[in-house]
Structures are given as C-alpha cells and as structure tokens.
Amino acid sequence: MRKKFLVEIILAAAIAAFGLTGCKSHSAMNGSGNSSNGEGNVPPLEGGPNGGITSNGGRPVGMTGEPVKGQFGIVYFDFDSARIRPSEDAKLQAVAAYLKSNPGNLVVEGYCDERGTAEFNRALGERRALAAREELVKQGADGSRITTISYGSDRPADMGHDEAAWSKNRRCEFGIVNQ
C-alpha cells in the first residue's frame, strides 16, 4: 500500500514538473513582513511547451538572470507594423541556425517606439516578437524553446525623439538563456 502511494506521488510530481497539466501558475506570494512593501517569496515558474506551432513557447525552467544578448543582429520594423521585412530575413536565419545546432532556450524581446499608447504598444511589441518567433519556427527551430517578452515602448535603445531614434526602437532582440 505504501509503495503504491509512493509511486503515485512520484508520478504526480513528474506530471507537474513536465507541465502536462498546462501552464497555470497562480501561486500566492505571501508577505514575509520583512520590508515595507510586503514582498514575499516567489515560487519557481512552471515551464513546458504549450503545444502546437502557433502557440507560444513555454518559459525556460530554472532560469537565472537576464538573457544573454548581443550575439545576434537586431531585427527592425516599420512604424505600426509587425511585418518581418525581407531585409531582416538573414538575421533570423542566423538565429534559427544557432538554435538548431546549440542547446538552450531563446527569448525574443519585442519593442515599439514611443509614439503609440502604452498598453497597445505592449500588444504590438508582442506581435513583433511573435512574428519573429513564427519565422524562426518556419526555418526549423524548435518553437518550444522560444519564448517572447514584449516591453512595448519601454527600454528604448535610443532615447532620442526623432525618426532616427524611433527606427532603432522598433525592434526585436534575441537572448540566450543559460539552462
């Protein structure tokens, strides 16, 4: 009887760990009372693929720190658009090639220039990141290893207020996550 319970517990843990129950993660962060902001411990994020070529990739499990960037070229976009311009194809090919030959996960960050309302820009930045991800998957990269982060118009690359700056801010950046 005890052994059967043990097996069930291990099985349940395995299922949870592989995220087969889905990617729900709504855990409470209890205030520990040690600071005025009441911030408590954050439970580890659940990862795992969400299935399907169109669905978004799962979050990398056990990720520490920010993604390492700078290895890949930045992909740029037209104003108000999430379309991948043909001029940017080569950059995406390089990313796809890297993923096919190397382990690890990829984070695709999507950004907008400052002209646009804040929340809509979060969605537009995400559309750009998803468009880049879709292109990578089309080129044979494993979609379950690619996840997106939209910053909207936050974290601009160029703090200027003209088209020269804005064109540098409408972009996707790629980062490798060390597992």
Place this chain on the structure above:
Amino acid sequence: MFQRFKGQVLIALILTGFCVPCVNAQVDVQKGRHSFGVSGFGGDASIAGQVTDVLKNDIRLSGYFALSPVGSAEYVESGTVRGDRSGVVIECVVMQQATKKVVLSKTYQGSGQDLRRAVHKLTDDIVQAITSQPGIAQTKIAFVWSHGGAKELAVMDYDGYNVKQLTYDRSISVRPKWSPDGRKIVYTSYKNLFPDVLEVDLYTGQRLRLAAYPGLNTGAAFSPDGLSIALTLSKSGSPELYTMNAQGGDLRQLGHSRGGKSSPTWSPDGRDIAYVSDESGAPQIWMMGKEGGTPSRLTTAPSYNTEPDWSRPPANSDMKPMLALTSRVGGKFQLGVYDHSTGAVTPVVADGADNEDPSWAPDGRHLVFGKTQHWRTQLYLLDVVTGEQVQLPSIEGGASEPAWGP
C-alpha cells in the same frame, strides 16, 4: 524618498493651479455652476489656513462650483477649527445666501495627518447636499511613476497629495486597475523578467501572481461585480482576450481573430467588454459579450483609437455611462468619447499635446489622463461637463497610465 516627494509636490503646488485652456466638450449635459464663497475658519489660526486651502481646492475641483467673493455668492461657507489631543475638529456651516437656508451643518474629526481627509469628507457632503450628486474628494488615483529607468506603482489622493509608493521592485510595473471595492490593484509586472499580471492588496501588502502564462500577460481589468478579470494573453500565439475569476482560475478565451487584441474594459452592467483590435488594419474599439460571441466594431474614425475606459456613474447621478478613449490624429493623441447612437468619436481634449490613457472617476463626470509635452508626461483631471482641465501637482520623473479608484 518621501521627503523629496513632498518637496516636489509643494513646489509644484505653487507653480500649478492654473486651468489649461481646452476644447469644450460637446457633451449634452447642463454646464451650470453655483457660485460658492469660502469665508474660512475661525479658531486655531495655525490650522485654519490649511483647512481653507484644501476646501477651496476641493470645491474648485468638484466642477459644480465657481469660487467667488462671499458677499455675492449663492452659497457661503463658515466654520471653526480647533486642534485637540487627538487631532483636529472642524465645524462647518454652508448656507444659501438668498434664503438663509442652512444646507449643511456638521462637525468633522480627523487626526493630525488626516486633516486633508476630514476636509475631503466635508466637501463631498457639501456637493451631495447642494447638487445631490456624488463627490470625488475622497477618492484615490493609482499611477505609474517613472524614475531612474524604472517604473513603479504609486497611489495618491485625487488632488495629487499623499503620494504613496506601492512597489519597490526597481523593475517595470505598469497598467494598474482597481478592484471595485478599492482593496486591490491588479497590474502588469516585469519583476520576474516576464510580463505577468500581479495583484497587490492595499491593506495587507500581500501580492498574488494571477497570470504568468508564456508570452504576454497584461491589461487586467476587474468586472463591475469584482468576480471576474478580463486580460490580454498571447499564449495562443497572438494577443487575445481572456477572462478569469478573481483568483486567477477558470481561464476562458474570448474569440480568436487575426491581428491582436488588448486593453479590455467592462460595460457598467458587466455584460460586455470593449477592447482594442487591429484586425481591420489599424487599432479600433470593438465590443463583445463577456462570454465571447460575435464581436461588433464600435469605432471607425479617426484611424487610430485605443485605450477605452467605460464609466460607471451611480444610478442616481445625472451622468450616463460613457466610453472614453485615445485617438491619434495627425500624429498627436487626443481624448475622445464614443457616441453609441451615432458611432462617432467626439474629441474632448485636443490641444496639440499628447493626451492619453483616460480613466473615469466613479462619478462618471471626471476623468484623469496623462498629458505629454516635450516628451514629459504628467497627470491632468478633466471635467467632461465643463471641459475644464486641471494639472495635478507634478511628479518628478513623470506619471502615466493613471487609474481612478472607486
């Protein structure tokens, strides 16, 4: 940190207090104002000045009154203040001058720090007594405070005072929205790198993570009954609308279409959700039932309409529910109100600055928004009946994405 805030607020108070000229709202509601004379308060002179200042500012911001000399005013205030061990006691009488009728005679008590709160209560009572309309003087506004490359949440009184920082994550915390009971704020947080929907309980400080799916989690908005939250998730491969219960469970997707959806706002009866979709080629406001179903398109012009906010005036108020939004015209952002009967958007703030992110006060008459000039954003209040804009005391670094509390 807070002391620096106070200094900034005091300096800003001296500099501000002017009304920016504005476009008159073409809203079909009576614009009349009562003249109101503030004669001040006798008693403790060291407190009376501050009490008078807060009252005058509240009376002015209510929109129902025009401050005028006591001798010629329709309504006149008089009273006394005294300090005691526990704080301050304010006695106030408001009289209709022509008839000598006393419309208000009340005593208010507040602790030393709560002096402003006692006066805010007094003002709401004055508004109620004279106009039978709900006042806003006791309400709060949450907003995004930009500084040092980070964005944190903060809450302040509706008049810009008593700013309190909510998050200290040194990350990006944005898009706050209140629960209908005023206890909680849901928002989008990047503190764990990914954009997640978090909820903070204002009384306990406790934080819950409500949505942390792959991709984007943002735009959380409570239903009027407080039991559901609409939000934007991209886990399906494109930003779509979902609802979930207030604990983050029972997740349901609302429809699927080309393009991206964002920025849900609930109808006052809680049955429909208006939102932004760019499936027609550019972002416009659409609407669908809270269970999903066939979407209907609301706006067609101007060519860019986003950030809808649906007002919820109380049943007994003069105001009717209205859908405010942000339009982009000629590269500049305007505030507009959508007219359900004509399908047109009426501009209410179009002055050459960038005016964005309207959030209605619970009276359905005032709203708060962000005005960007010279690439700096500060918060302004708008009275849609009079068309008057008032700048709130400046926030160092900038304030944006305001949310008016219940």
